[in-house]
Structures are given as C-alpha cells and as structure tokens.
Amino acid sequence: MALESLDRSPPPFFRVGFAPLTKLIFFSALSLLLVFGDKQLQFTKPLRAGLSTLILPMQWLVLQPGEALSAMGTYFQNLEQAQTNLKAAELKVLQQSVRSQQVEQLQIENQNLRQLMGLQSSMAVTSQTAEVLFDVPDPYNQRIVIDRGQLKNVALGSPVIDAGGVVGQVTRVYPLTSEVTLLTDKDQSYPLTSEVTLLTDKDQSIPVLNSRTGARNITSGDVLAGQPMIELKFVPASADVKEGDLLTTSGIDGVYPAGLQVARISHIERRVDISFARIHASPLAELKGRHVLVLQPSAASALNKGKAP
Amino acid sequence: MIMSRREALLLPVSPWFIALSLLMSLLLSMLLGLSQALWLPDILAVSIFFWGIHQPRRVGMATAFILGLWMDVQHSALLGQHALSYVVLSYFAFSMHRRLLWFPIKEQMLQILPFFILAEVIGLLIRLSTGDDFPGWAMLLSPFIETMLWPVANFILLAPQRRASDPDANRPI
Numbered sequence: 405m406a407l408e409s410l411d412r413s414p415p416p417f418f419r420v421g422f423a424p425l426t427k428l429i430f431f432s433a434l435s436l437l438l439v440f441g442d443k444q445l446q447f448t449k450p451l452r453a454g455l456s457t458l459i460l461p462m463q464w465l466v467l468q469p470g471e472a473l474s475a476m477g478t479y480f481q482n483l484e485q486a487q488t489n490l491k492a493a494e495l496k497v498l499q500q501s502v503r504s505q506q507v508e509q510l511q512i513e514n515q516n517l518r519q520l521m522g523l524q525s526s527m528a529v530t531s532q533t534a535e536v537l538f539d540v541p542d543p544y545n546q547r548i549v550i551d552r553g554q555l556k557n558v559a560l561g562s563p564v565i566d567a568g569g570v571v572g573q574v575t576r577v578y579p580l581t582s583e584v585t586l587l588t589d590k591d592q593s594y595p596l597t598s599e600v601t602l603l604t605d606k607d608q609s610i611p612v613l614n615s616r617t618g619a620r621n622i623t624s625g626d627v628l629a630g631q632p633m634i635e636l637k638f639v640p641a642s643a644d645v646k647e648g649d650l651l652t653t654s655g656i657d658g659v660y661p662a663g664l665q666v667a668r669i670s671h672i673e674r675r676v677d678i679s680f681a682r683i684h685a686s687p688l689a690e691l692k693g694r695h696v697l698v699l700q701p702s703a704a705s706a707l708n709k710g711k712a713p
Numbered sequence: 714m715i716m717s718r719r720e721a722l723l724l725p726v727s728p729w730f731i732a733l734s735l736l737m738s739l740l741l742s743m744l745l746g747l748s749q750a751l752w753l754p755d756i757l758a759v760s761i762f763f764w765g766i767h768q769p770r771r772v773g774m775a776t777a778f779i780l781g782l783w784m785d786v787q788h789s790a791l792l793g794q795h796a797l798s799y800v801v802l803s804y805f806a807f808s809m810h811r812r813l814l815w816f817p818i819k820e821q822m823l824q825i826l827p828f829f830i831l832a833e834v835i836g837l838l839i840r841l842s843t844g845d846d847f848p849g850w851a852m853l854l855s856p857f858i859e860t861m862l863w864p865v866a867n868f869i870l871l872a873p874q875r876r877a878s879d880p881d882a883n884r885p886i
Contacts, residue, residue: 424774424804424807424808425804427773427774427775427804428774428800428801428804431774431775431777431778431796431797431800432797432800432801434778434793434796435778435781435793435794435796435797435800436793436797437793438782438791438792438793438796439791439792439793439794439797439839439843441792442791442792442793443791443843448792451792452786452792455782455783455786456786459783459786459787462739462740462743463743463787465740466740466743466744466747467747469744470747538747539747539749540788540789541746541747541749541787541788541789542788542789542790543749543751543848543849543852544790544840544845544846544848545845547789549789576789583789
C-alpha cells in the first residue's frame with residue numbers, strides 16, 4: 405500500500421489551541437454583539453457594506469441560472485403573444501397620451517394659479533429607472549434589492565414606484581446595489597443603509613390622502629389572510645371611508661411627492677367595542693415587476709434647490 | 714459496547730476539496746434562498762456540520778462564523794444571526810465527532826436532528842426577540858430535510874476519499 409494513502413499527521417496533543425467551550429463563548433458573544441449592534445447602534449453599517457460588495461460577484465453568479473431561464477422563456481414565447489402584447493401596450497400608450505397632454509396643460513394652469521395665489525410651486529421630481537435583482541431571502545421582512553446604489557446617487561429614503569403605484573422606500577444603500585423595503589413591510593429599522601422596503605412591510609408607514617374625501621391618514625404594512633396588505637391606522641369608526649376609495653400620497657412627510665397612487669381600500673371592519681375601524685387596503689403597485697423607478701426624496705431635492713446658485 | 718466501524722479506511726482529505734465543497738454549498742444555499750420558501754433546507758449548515766464531524770481540526774467555529782456572516786449579508790438578516798447558529802452547530806459537531814461515526818447512518822441521523830432544530834430555533838429566537846413576527850410553521854420542516862440530506866452528504870463529500878476496490882490475493886477488500 406502506498407504510504408501517502410494514509411493520513412499520517414498525528415493529532416496535536418500539546419498544541420490544541422483554545423478549548424472548544426472558550427471558542428463557543430467567544431464567537432457567540434461576538435455574534436450577539438453584532439446582532440445588538442446591527443439592531444440598535446448601527447455600528448455594523450461599514451462591515452455590512454464591505455461584505456455586501458465582497459459577495460456581489462457570487463450573487464451575480466447565483467442570479468445567472470434564473471436570468472438564463474427567463475431569457476430562454478422570452479425567446480421561445482411565440483410571435484402571436486408578442487404581437488398581442490405590443491397591441492396592448494400601444495393601446496395603453498394611446499390612452500395615456502390623451503391624459504398626459506391634458507397634464508401638460510393642467511400643470512401650466514396649476515403653476516399660474518399657484519403664482520397668482522402666492523403658494524409655493526410644486527417641485528419637479530427627478531427619477532431614474534432600476535432593475536429589481538431579487539427579493540431579499542430573509543423571511544421576516546419584505547424587501548427587494550435593486551441594481552442602483554450609491555454610485556448612481558441613490559439616496560437613502562428615496563421613494564420607489566412602479567407602473568401601478570408606490571412600491572416602497574430605499575432603506576439601505578450599498579455602493580453598487582440598493583435594498584428597497586416594501587410598503588407592506590412592517591419593519592423599517594435601518595435608516596442608515598439601503599434596501600427597498602416594500603410598502604407592505606410591517607414597519608413601513610406612508611402618509612396618504614383619501615382622494616374621495618380628502619381625509620389624511622397614516623398607513624402601515626400588515627398581512628391579511630396571507631396577503632400582504634396595508635392597514636390604515638387611527639381611523640375613527642365613524643369616519644367616511646368606503647371600499648374602493650383610492651389612497652394617494654399626501655406629500656406632507658417630505659419624502660414621497662404628493663399624488664402618487666398607493667392603494668385601494670378593500671376591507672373595512674367596524675366593531676362596536678373599538679373606537680377605531682380596522683381598514684385594509686390592497687397595494688396598487690405590481691410588486692413583482694422587473695423594473696422600478698427610484699425618485700429623489702422631495703425634501704432632499706428641495707434642499708438642493710435651495711443650495712443651487 | 715464497542716461497535717465495529719463498517720466504513721473502509723479512507724484516503725486523506727484534500728483541503729482544497731473541503732474549501733470547494735463549502736463554496737459550492739454556499740452557492741447552493743444562496744440560490745435556494747432566492748425562492749423565499751421557508752421549508753427549504755440550509756445546505757451550508759449541513760456541510761459545516763459534516764466537516765465539523767469528519768475534519769474537526771480543519772473546519773471549526775471560526776469558519777462557521779465567517780460563513781454565517783456571509784449568509785447574514787446575503788439574506789440581509791441581522792448580522793450575527795446565521796453566524797451564531799452555525800457556530801453553535803459547529804460546537805456540537807466538535808463535541809460529538811468522536812462518538813457519532815461509530816453508529817450506523819440511520820442512528821447518526823437520529824442524533825444530529827436535534828442540533829439542526831436547535832440551529833433553526835436560535836435564528837428564530839433572535840428575530841422574535843428583536844420584534845419580528847413568526848414567519849410560519851413551514852420553517853420547522855427544514856431541519857428534518859437537512860437531516861434527510863445527511864446520507865447524501867456522506868455519499869458526495871466522502872467520494873474523493875474512498876479508494877477503488879481492487880481485491881487481490883493478499884488484500885481481501
């Protein structure tokens with residue numbers, strides 16, 4: 405038998421390093437410190453940013469099979485379907501062009517009126533498109549990662565919208581990518597880094613305006629019967645709210661520009677023993693689309709405007 | 714009672730193969746994580762436990778900690794959440810590495826199941842204690858699937874160390 409076929413190095417009897425229990429205590433303490441630091445003190449931000457840049461090539465590699473599959477799917481999609489899609493898109497553009505032409509005229513009219521009344525003019529919002537890379541695997545919150553980050557001037561707290569309406573808000577910015585916390589996410593506890601938290605996240609709240617009655621409310625993400633929803637907070641049981649009411653951003657938070665569509669009210673529950681109504685609305689954003697629009701937060705753009713010579 | 718170890722003598726392990734297998738399971742874990750299904754097994758945890766049992770001097774708690782941090786960033790979970798559960802897993806792998814391999818594979822599986830459950834529960838407890846909601850019962854399925862993967866890991870990860878069987882007159886195996 406060849407000698408090299410056996411493991412010849414004897415176990416080290418005298419130099420065994422630290423005891424396993426010591427190592428366990430050390431690494432556990434370090435982990436718990438990181439957990440605490442990440443949750444409360446935010447000192448792990450540079451560590452996370454560094455690591456996230458380090459793992460980016462691996463992430464890219466992991467995303468490739470899915471990309472290839474969807475590319476193949478698109479390739480083999482038959483011609484007829486492509487033509488149907490094109491026709492639908494053209495129809496939509498036609499319908500929207502009527503509105504957009506009116507909007508031009510209305511905007512000018514609005515500006516003139518505002519000047520006449522001496523009101524502050526509403527600001528134009530700058531935006532950039534971004535592609536959704538993946539949903540964050542963490543099952544505890546609802547976020548997506550987009551392919552624009554610090555290098556493309558994505559600012560922390562930027563609102564993110566898609567064709568349907570508000571998607572959420574950028575809550576972590578990495579050098580090359582960003583994370584978006586969805587509107588339906590409950591937790592928005594990372595004000596210093598960047599992901600997009602979806603509007604359905606539990607801790608994501610947006611000031612909204614009921615477009616029928618003009619009442620202002622605050623939303624928060626919630627889950628109703630397994631569906632990510634948003635909940636209207638602190639609405640008196642006697643308030644005038646109907647199913648189907650459209651909620652738009654009210655713009656008073658200085659983050660979301662006014663007038664973006666957020667959700668449509670779908671469930672109203674009024675009980676005698678509680679003085680508040682439980683109101684749920686389903687988000688209008690597609691939330692599963694491939695492309696989103698990242699807007700500059702309106703407070704930040706106002707600041708820039710002030711600084712500009 | 715001393716049981717006979719049925720496994721034939723193994724060739725020495727190549728450190729490169731350990732590194733490669735950990736890297737591959739990291740990639741697989743990242744890939745599976747993208748689907749967001751709660752019941753999917755954590756393949757990296759199985760690999761870390763496996764090498765903790767078979768090569769405790771090469772793959773220890775430091776490796777587990779670093780890989781855990783990597784998974785935390787990939788999952789965008791709290792930093793240290795996966796790290797802690799992998800470190801605990803690696804500690805228990807070390808503490809039982811002399812005993813476990815004397816048992817047949819089914820009894821090995823019975824013995825390692827509690828540790829995979831523990832690793833899952835640690836992650837859950839950390840998140841619950843920081844104010845997140847319970848994500849769903851399906852997540853308790855994943856330790857069982859991880860245990861089911863133990864024979865598969867045995868087959869794949871020990872493959873390079875098994876020698877080809879060529880019996881001759883002097884050598885019965």
